[in-house]
Amino acid sequence: MEKVNFAEDAITSFEELRDIIGVPxxxxxxxxxSMMEDQCKNFISNSPLLFLSTS
Structure with a gap:
């Protein structure tokens, strides 16, 4: 297994990231x-891990 050099292989710009993963x-x-419905609340309450993003 090849070692990863994170200092050399780091993505340092938005453009580099877009080159790799493309445009969504x-x-x-x-x-x-804008608000969570009961289905969302139920799903989250049964999930062992949650990532929340806001802007």
Whole structure:
């Protein structure tokens, strides 16, 4: 297994990241909600880990 040199292989700009993963689909960009419904609350309450992002 090859060792990873994080200092040399780090992604340091938005452009580098876009070159690697591309541009997200329009549906992904627009995938937001203003409030959580019962289905969302139930799903989160049963999940062992949650990542929340706000802007």
């Amino acid at each position: 689909h329009e549906l992904v960009i627009k995938k937001t909600i």
